[in-house]
Amino acid sequence: DAKTTQPNSMESNEEEPVHLPCNHSTISGTDYIHWYRQLPSQGPEYVIHGLTSNVNNRMASLAIAEDRKSSTLILHRATLRDAAVYYCILRLATGSARQLTFGSGTQLTVLP
Amino acid sequence: DVKVTQSSRYLVKRTGEKVFLECVQDMDHENMFWYRQDPGLGLRLIYFSYDVKMKEKGDIPEGYSVSREKKERFSLILESASTNQTSMYLCASSFLGRVSTEAFFGQGTRLTVV
Numbered sequence: 001d002a003k004t005t006q007p008n009s010m011e012s013n014e015e016e017p018v019h020l021p022c023n024h025s026t027i028s029g030t031d032y033i034h035w036y037r038q039l040p041s042q043g044p045e046y047v048i049h050g051l052t053s054n055v056n057n058r059m060a061s062l063a064i065a066e067d068r069k070s071s072t073l074i075l076h077r078a079t080l081r082d083a084a085v086y087y088c089i090l091r092l093a094t095g096s097a098r099q100l101t102f103g104s105g106t107q108l109t110v111l112p
Numbered sequence: 113d114v115k116v117t118q119s120s121r122y123l124v125k126r127t128g129e130k131v132f133l134e135c136v137q138d139m140d141h142e143n144m145f146w147y148r149q150d151p152g153l154g155l156r157l158i159y160f161s162y163d164v165k166m167k168e169k170g171d172i173p174e175g176y177s178v179s180r181e182k183k184e185r186f187s188l189i190l191e192s193a194s195t196n197q198t199s200m201y202l203c204a205s206s207f208l209g210r211v212s213t214e215a216f217f218g219q220g221t222r223l224t225v226v
Contacts, residue, residue, distance in 0.1 A: 034214075042219060043116075043202050043204070043217030043218050043219055043220050044155070044204075087154075100143075100145055100204065101157055102147075102155040103154060104152075104153070104154040
């Protein structure tokens, strides 16, 4: 199964953009890249996903490298409520397609 | 509003007890998942199910079993609880075969085994 690598922690100042990186060098051609986040004392929640093209939604943007071996979650203006653990995961399109496997994620701290 | 509901937010059980953790979803999802989350270890998949009466082992199934008698309900069973099963347990659900769509999580059950 393809794995992802993320920094353990990152800091950002409030109202500044945040770029959260993820490496997935063994990604398969049809694997989707998903991002989830987990706020304190809550279950994870979906943020965004993509396959090849960059994606935007009301929460964030996802920039995917041309070779798809890395991606970046972009929070355009971090708020204190964005402090959470951010997980980058691959939804396998073949084989164990039903599994949803998480790594250890990046703990984002937002400073006022 | 979509919902994944776990029966208890906090639970305290004694060593050796049989423990049932219940999860119900109202989105007609085929897939359901059970995870445990421990500090420094992230979320680890215990079991998942893609249909009624179907189950597959995740990464850490030892000491656990599951039951899926109805599509909306997925139960995690600790046959004989031990202190090393003290953890946060999270349930999730998603559509089958649609890897591009999101999964929804419950709020979690914090289980303490004493």
